[in-house]
Amino acid sequence: MNDPASAPRVSGNPVRDLPLPDLTGFTHRWVDADGVRLHAVQGGQPDSPAVVLLAGFPQTWWAWRKVMPDLADRFHVIAIDLPGQGHSERPDISYDTHTVAAHVHAAVEALGVSTYWLVAHDIGAWVAFSLALKYQSQLRGLALLDAGIPGVTLPDAVPTDPEQAWKTWHFAFHLVPDLPETLLTGREREYVGWFLKVKTRSSDTFDDAEIEHYAASVAADGGLRASLAYYRDAARSARKNHDALEQQRLRLPVLGISSSHGSIPDMAASLRPWADHATGIVVPEAGHFIPDEHPGAVAVALTDFITADD
Template identity: 35%
Template sequence: MSLSTSPAPTASGGYGAVTEVPGLPDGFTGTFTDTFATVDGVRLHAVVGGDGPPLLLIGGWPQFWYQWRLMMPALAEDFTVIAVDPRGSGLSDKPATGYDSATLARELHGFMAELGYGRFAVLGHDIGMWTGYAMAADTPGPIERLAVVDARIPGVFPSPPLIGDRWTTDFLWHFNFNRVHDVNERLVEGREDIYFGHQFASKALTPDAIPAEAVDVYLRALREPGALRATFENYRAIDATMEQSARRMAEKITIPVLAVGGAASVGAGAEGEMRLVAEDVTGVVIPDSAHFVPEEAPEALLDVLAPFLAPYRAASSA
């Protein structure tokens, strides 16, 4: 493993350095910097800053660390924030395989160890919820608390029918599309604005809840070499993730878990999902939000995170 805090090499590493992206809160680049570490040959990127006990932020599809931008300054007042790009996203490497939850979890544990964090809390959204659960179940020791936001975990949540009710079909049709080999990449390449633009417009509370400027940031990152294939690999690996989740369910995780759902998306289903796999679960539904809670309702999410993370912060400063 190796660690680097040097500026992001945009010519070879793609797009997504903290100094490149628009729309950041005032003073953001004075607090946060790009950090890299190599874990088992895979170079991972994170944006790191703040003061206090470490808090790992794991984002979802089809995003990267940038999705946390509106929350990171407030979190950095109480925590050292590590907003990571898991393999395949942002400035991290994009290997051909290795997108199952066990591999992602093992890699992020290694990443945190390389940064020198032996104990930490985790906040995961969407696919980050899959990975956060896998981290807590597979290697529970380092994780103090786990907060998860608006997702269904393959292998925990029963797979819906291919053709179901209208809402479920509209909400989840991308799963099967993303799992197809090759043809989906050829259909989407050059039309990223159509496909991913539809995802942001249809899975948010309103079509413009995620500003066009932010969507353009995600589109630019997805147009980098290897990014389109890598983002689909998260779904092509679901078969392995489902098998891994089924094995994990034999024993519930015991750390405190906060399960958050957007009212117009997963809603209370996030809590129900985590009660199947964890013993100590608090559930919250965020009103006036759909799937992209960290961007649609950042203040509301911060409000529910604060009391949940307060015991972790207090214990770390004692």
């Protein structure tokens, strides 16, 4: 990762005070995505199938750094920071997942990609599910990793059993007006570090530099507001998902990647009521942050999924 003091000032970067990590073989791009400037990192084989990667809270595109080089041997790989995340713009817009999905899809098209495989984790999977409903004809397949998707796989109520509540307590906390900002501003590192330490199978999955990177992204101008907005607009996301699912099902191939110690025990089973072709795997000895904990297993599962018809 780059030294923050020497972070490059790349033209078009809307979050210039945030250190910008590089990944060998990949380049940074910023594109106008229907009025929102989004950050993309791309590499691999430009004439091969495109694979678009979306990360969730409290991470950035950097969550995929261990998976991307393995995929780049066979695919055109693009990791995109969502609005409000990483080095993407943090606009004052609705963060319901259908609105965000339109911006993400516009970014992919601005990069010259017309059809693609979509892979997403956590809140990224919220956006990816809605994107698949809106732009199904332009997707070749959808892979979702350990995510409670509003109106789909997310429970209607936060559990009160302490054995389960620690996994989802923050959903309700993030909905409270103003209080999270009051308590978290200036303490982003402690908050982000709790998620990265507690929700992994091994507490040493993330080192101090990685925790600092993600905390800095949340703390950067507008980052905390945007992070909370995804949760605060989750009810709107759920309604739009329900409306869309009344008109259609997912007909494209869907892969659910679960983990032995994650939030959703069986992603594929939770998606089958809305998908015609849903298959799944469970990564053993993994917590919520599967791409960081077992990147090799994720890369193999995605490669097998994408090349199944070859």
